[in-house]
Amino acid sequence: MDIRAEKDKFYAKLGEKGLKATTQRADILDVFLRSKQHFNIEGLLAMVRRKNPRIGYATVYRTLKLLTECGIACERDFGDGQTRYEHMTGDAHHDHLICLECGGIVEFENERIEALQDEVASRHGFEVMHHKLELYGICRQCASKRDKKR
Amino acid sequence: MDIRAEKDKFYAKLGEKGLKATTQRADILDVFLRSKQHFNIEGLLAMVRRKNPRIGYATVYRTLKLLTECGIACERDFGDGQTRYEHMTGDAHHDHLICLECGGIVEFENERIEALQDEVASRHGFEVMHHKLELYGICRQCASKRDKKR
DNA sequence: TTGTGTGCAAACGATTTGCAGTACC
């Protein structure tokens, strides 16, 4: 991923909206872009505070909402009561495999599934705007750990 | 759906757990079984209170959790901040089409999608326990209403 | 100086829990 390009994109969008580029926004964006995907606010705040300890919850929430509006971040809800965020790369839509044991998240994309979804939807007279597909299960590592215990 | 059978199932499970069959639990179960699917707690409470006005929020929450444990109800989260519940019939798993305009929910099942999901998962070394597939879009009625407005 | 942005703390909405009173065996 091109960090420089994402930053430029953000600053351009800020300009369009008549908003300012502050150090807090820059810090949060930088941490966001460098971190691995799918963290929650708490995790992100912890990382941001390593760089700038005086940043508050509210700023992180507000900035992530901004990043989402600007098409740089994307909100995800995996049903554990917390919103998670991931990078919104220009790539094709992807879905998630989630390990119930370790919480690990793997991304995948499959156009045959997408095609079948559209088919099902149109059969019901729906025009699909977006969708959510999550597969919850046990990943290879956790499965083999479990086997060893026996 | 066989209401009688579901009630018997609930009372049997209550017995197994050493819990009592109270009038509140019976009222909530009855309203739950007779109502159409996918309501939230608020809606269910309103319906229950028509039958028994003295029932409180907490009892509805507690009873629905019980029904879920007993395999009679199933929790659903469509991302609007409220948990919804639906009947857990013995039928095959199904997924949802959700209209972004009117909030209408249509169920569907498609074994070819399920098969592809398993294929994707095993390619990533996952054993799938359960999954969630939701298609968000505009239903036929809302689309035609929208066309008329133009 | 005239804002917008920030940090704090208080507000919020959905859900859970503590507890005193209630009802059933």
Place this chain on the structure above:
DNA sequence: GGTACTGCAAATCGTTTGCACACAA
């Protein structure tokens, strides 16, 4: 008479908001 159940209100958790202060054009 004891124990599980209920209803209320208070607590909780993630998130949002109001407001006074800080800071940059």
